[in-house]
Amino acid sequence: xxxxxxxxxxxxxxxxxxxxxxxxxxxxxxxxxxxxxxxxxxxxxxxxxxxxxxxxxxxxxxxxxxxxxxxxxxxxxxxxxxxxxxxxxxxxxxxxxxxxxxxxxxxxxxxxxxxxxxxxxxxxxxxxxxxxxxxxxxxxxxxxxxxxxxxxxxxxxxxxxxxxxxxxxxxxxxxxxxxxxxxxxxxxxxxxxxxxxxxxxxxxxxxxxxxxxxxxxxxxxxxxxxxxxxxxxxxxxxxxxx
Amino acid sequence: xxxxxxxxxxxxxxxxxxxxxxxxxxxxxxxxxxxxxxxxxxxxxxxxxxxxxxxxxxxxxxxxxxxxxxxxxxxxxxxxxxxxxxxxxxxxxxxxxxxxxxxxxxxxxxxxxxxxxxxxxxxxxxxxxxxxxxxxxxxxxxxxxxxxxxxxxxxxxxxxxxxxxxxxxxxxxxxxxxxxxxxxxxxxxxxxxxxxxxxxxxxxxxxxxxxxxxxxxxxxxxxxxxxxxxxxxxxxxxxxxxxxxxxxxxxxxxxxxxxxxxxxxx
Numbered sequence: 001x002x003x004x005x006x007x008x009x010x011x012x013x014x015x016x017x018x019x020x021x022x023x024x025x026x027x028x029x030x031x032x033x034x035x036x037x038x039x040x041x042x043x044x045x046x047x048x049x050x051x052x053x054x055x056x057x058x059x060x061x062x063x064x065x066x067x068x069x070x071x072x073x074x075x076x077x078x079x080x081x082x083x084x085x086x087x088x089x090x091x092x093x094x095x096x097x098x099x100x101x102x103x104x105x106x107x108x109x110x111x112x113x114x115x116x117x118x119x120x121x122x123x124x125x126x127x128x129x130x131x132x133x134x135x136x137x138x139x140x141x142x143x144x145x146x147x148x149x150x151x152x153x154x155x156x157x158x159x160x161x162x163x164x165x166x167x168x169x170x171x172x173x174x175x176x177x178x179x180x181x182x183x184x185x186x187x188x189x190x191x192x193x194x195x196x197x198x199x200x201x202x203x204x205x206x207x208x209x210x211x212x213x214x215x216x217x218x219x220x221x222x223x224x225x226x227x228x229x230x231x232x233x234x235x236x237x238x239x240x241x242x
Numbered sequence: 243x244x245x246x247x248x249x250x251x252x253x254x255x256x257x258x259x260x261x262x263x264x265x266x267x268x269x270x271x272x273x274x275x276x277x278x279x280x281x282x283x284x285x286x287x288x289x290x291x292x293x294x295x296x297x298x299x300x301x302x303x304x305x306x307x308x309x310x311x312x313x314x315x316x317x318x319x320x321x322x323x324x325x326x327x328x329x330x331x332x333x334x335x336x337x338x339x340x341x342x343x344x345x346x347x348x349x350x351x352x353x354x355x356x357x358x359x360x361x362x363x364x365x366x367x368x369x370x371x372x373x374x375x376x377x378x379x380x381x382x383x384x385x386x387x388x389x390x391x392x393x394x395x396x397x398x399x400x401x402x403x404x405x406x407x408x409x410x411x412x413x414x415x416x417x418x419x420x421x422x423x424x425x426x427x428x429x430x431x432x433x434x435x436x437x438x439x440x441x442x443x444x445x446x447x448x449x450x451x452x453x454x455x456x457x458x459x460x461x462x463x464x465x466x467x468x469x470x471x472x473x474x475x476x477x478x479x480x481x482x483x484x485x486x487x488x489x490x491x492x493x494x495x496x497x498x499x500x501x502x503x504x505x506x507x508x
Binding site for chain 2: 151173185
């Protein structure tokens with residue numbers, strides 16, 4: 001496959017890491033992936049290694065939720081205020097070597113024009129870094145286990161059983177994380193997705209559910225032994241589980 | 243900044259084919275075209291040889307019931323006719339491009355491939371939505387053609403010519419573009435009321451798919467057992483009958499529950 005020239009990657013340092021595992025999340029359903037990733041960043045303190053910029057990243061999404069992009073709705077470009085400085089919307093790549101070599105990918109939802117291209121570039125970068133496996137953190141809104149899983153192969157699903165993980169969601173997996181998960185499979189990166197059970201909020205689909213995010217973090221911790229403390233998330237947010 | 247070239251293909255095999263017809267069906271109302279093509283692929287044991295991916299496809303993946311992931315894609319299958327007559331290429335997929343630009347790009351790719359394999363006739367399969375359908379008669383099959391000379395072929399097989407309206411998506415676009423390239427094609431459309439469940443999920447209309455395949459197999463001069471499709475058609479009929487009964491009982495309960503003497507609407 002060819003990679004488009006329209007994405008730009010800014011490298012902050014040359015990574016020295018051997019066969020890292022990737023953890024991917026983005027602001028999806030009830031922000032579960034994003035919250036879980038924030039916790040990882042807080043507690044593992046990975047270093048920002050690269051940033052991916054795209055003209056298809058709106059600062060304002062016309063679609064609700066942001067990951068449900070439509071061909072006719074490009075959104076509006078603009079800058080984001082983060083802390084004291086203004087910056088452009090971007091995908092961030094963090095890296096840590098302890099307790100295990102890990103790339104943490106914080107996604108951003110492109111509009112319809114850019115979703116595949118961005119996901120391809122992300123997967124390519126992970127491939128160049130030697131990533132062979134990724135864990136994708138997200139949410140699902142059905143009755144079932146606290147955390148359900150999906151994978152790029154039946155073998156990996158079998159392996160996931162050891163951690164009490166079973167498939168429990170059937171249907172579309174939209175936006176950045178879904179496409180990185182799927183395109184990774186084409187590039188030979190195996191993937192296991194952890195879906196935290198949540199109650200969808202139709203009025204505010206990305207309304208954070210920290211408890212569901214904590215459940216996802218606990219499963220990831222059990223698999224990768226990252227020694228994370230999810231209790232901070234448990235005490236967060238006014239939205240309880242239903 | 244320029245945007246990427248959006249279509250990518252993955253060639254899995256290079257079949258050696260002679261005298262090829264192309265058959266195309268995609269998810270449509272009642273899944274008539276999709277079910278018809280999938281059934282032929284299954285019954286003839288056609289082999290997958292090429293995949294297409296496009297950034298114009300809907301930006302998501304599908305999680306299957308068994309927990310594995312599937313990308314949105316279009317697929318080509320081939321079947322070599324052991325009788326030595328027409329070989330077949332099937333073009334199908336779990337989605338269509340979500341923009342006209344993407345649909346045109348896919349169709350260009352399909353026709354380039356069709357010309358490479360010397361495809362002589364293209365059949366697209368789809369649905370013709372009607373308000374209701376007689377349960378006692380087989381669903382009607384309508385036809386549309388790229389060239390008036392093909393009308394006689396439709397008449398010979400008792401297919402009603404569709405003279406007005408439009409054929410959405412790849413099923414229509416493929417034939418329009420084929421005509422510009424001097425290739426001939428037909429669209430067969432199975433009559434369907436496009437049944438849905440109460441929550442709005444489409445129900446596969448296997449009865450209509452069967453009617454389409456009855457005609458298509460005659461046009462292609464091939465024999466395919468319809469036994470499995472008949473079973474599916476029977477199950478569909480039973481399911482729809484149950485749904486209708488359920489709907490009726492809900493209506494009756496609503497009528498009984500209304501406060502006496504008040505006007506109401508249902």
